Amino acid sequence: MRIGVVTFPGSLDDRDALRAVRIAGGTPVPLWHGDEDIKNVDAVVLPGGFSYGDYLRCGAIARFAPVMRTVTKLAGPPTQTSPGLPVLGICNGFQVLTESHLLPGALVRNEKQQFVCRDQKLRIERTSTSWTNGYGRNDEIVIPLKNGEGGFIADEATLDALEGEGQIVARYLDGNPNGSRRDIAGISNVSGTVVGLMPHPEHATEALYGPENGGTDGLAFFTSALQGVLSA
Amino acid sequence: MGRVVIDVMPKPEILDPQGKAVVGALARLGFAEFAGARQGKRFELEVEGEVDQAVLDRAREAAQTLLSNPVIEDVVAVRAASNQE
Numbered sequence: 158m159r160i161g162v163v164t165f166p167g168s169l170d171d172r173d174a175l176r177a178v179r180i181a182g183g184t185p186v187p188l189w190h191g192d193e194d195i196k197n198v199d200a201v202v203l204p205g206g207f208s209y210g211d212y213l214r215c216g217a218i219a220r221f222a223p224v225m226r227t228v229t230k231l232a233g234p235p236t237q238t239s240p241g242l243p244v245l246g247i248c249n250g251f252q253v254l255t256e257s258h259l260l261p262g263a264l265v266r267n268e269k270q271q272f273v274c275r276d277q278k279l280r281i282e283r284t285s286t287s288w289t290n291g292y293g294r295n296d297e298i299v300i301p302l303k304n305g306e307g308g309f310i311a312d313e314a315t316l317d318a319l320e321g322e323g324q325i326v327a328r329y330l331d332g333n334p335n336g337s338r339r340d341i342a343g344i345s346n347v348s349g350t351v352v353g354l355m356p357h358p359e360h361a362t363e364a365l366y367g368p369e370n371g372g373t374d375g376l377a378f379f380t381s382a383l384q385g386v387l388s389a
Numbered sequence: 390m391g392r393v394v395i396d397v398m399p400k401p402e403i404l405d406p407q408g409k410a411v412v413g414a415l416a417r418l419g420f421a422e423f424a425g426a427r428q429g430k431r432f433e434l435e436v437e438g439e440v441d442q443a444v445l446d447r448a449r450e451a452a453q454t455l456l457s458n459p460v461i462e463d464v465v466a467v468r469a470a471s472n473q474e
Contacts, residue, residue: 214458221455256458263460270406310403310461336404 158383161188161198163228163250165219169206170247170359177359178202181379190222200243200287200382201228203250205303205357215264215306216252229257232351241350243287243382248304251343251353260344260353261319262311267304268336276368277302277356278330279342283323286349290384291377297330298374301367302356307335309344309355319344326352354378391440392470393448397457398429432456433470440469 160183162174175185186198190208195201208219219225231242246254254260267273278299281292292298311319316338319325327343335355343354358375361367367375399405405427412426434451436444445467452464 213456217455217458255460261460263458265403265461266406268404268406270410308404 158200159184159186159196159198160200160202160379160382161186161195162202162204163188163190163224164204165190165206165208165222165253167207167210168204168249170204170357171206173357173359174202174204174247177362177375177379180362181376181383183379183383188224190219190224193223193227195224195227195231200245201232202359203228203244203246203253204359205248205250208249208253211249211306214252214256216249216254216256219249219253220256225253225257229259232259235348235350240348241346243350244352245288245378245382246351246353247357247359248307248355251355252306254351254353259351260346261315262309262344264306264355265308265310266306267308267334272303272305273307273334274301274303275334276300277334277342279327279356280330281327283326283345283349285323286326286345286352286381288352288354288378288381289326291381298361299368300356300358300361300375302334304335304355307337307355309337309341311338322347327354327356391436391438391444392474393434393436393440393444394466394468394470394474395432395434395448395452395456395464396429396466397432397452397462398427398465400461400463403461429462429465430456445469 160178164171178185232244235241252264281296326345328340329342345352358378361375407428408426449467457464
């Protein structure tokens, strides 16, 4: 299973994501923002960082990168012949996914105007996605969170639709770090192929390198992708 | 050389942390008469030649495609810059 990780100018966590793919047992494939070719990968990770310096708005310029033309086309609404390319956007990658309209809503400046960096407890609420099928429903995990513009917002109708369709993948527990509406930490598209997540599972895939609870709670995001099937 | 000025503001219902910080600082400095502040963005696009209706239409398209995110922001003005600006 080949999982591509895109490097944009300003990506920081691309190496960690490639490493996480390898630790999970997949074949990591580096992808370049300036190439439309995504090298026949089976899934794509848009990593954390500050693409194009996050000038204009987070993820706004990256959305128009040549690689995103291909990713957006392949990940778009599922057709009868294809369920859509699985894409995981982490932090800045989540911002790129909302700017690309692959996911609804937007990420805005943290409510308290401060960059937050901490180990964050989450509840996994949707497991029928390409990236969370290895978790149990309502599993509680701890992975690192680090962002300045991580507040997920959408209008009430969109939030209700996300709840109604079961598209909320993860919610913050023990305190909302950035003012996200309804404590949302991650969402998916309807089919569950595209997932955006503000905290960083790729930083919690090896014992001793992640949070102190053992530090490998993020690994199942990457092993899930290797299953390749959506448990409905 | 013509210039188009585009103003983008956060939507009224969106919390604007920058504006909130600004109005707090204003109050601390004694500018107590200002009850609120919103902070937006101004873009200046330059074109060769005059700014005509076609240029303004393209600028509005650019504003809605790249310069603003309609989920969180409104394009509040797209206009030719006056000579004094």
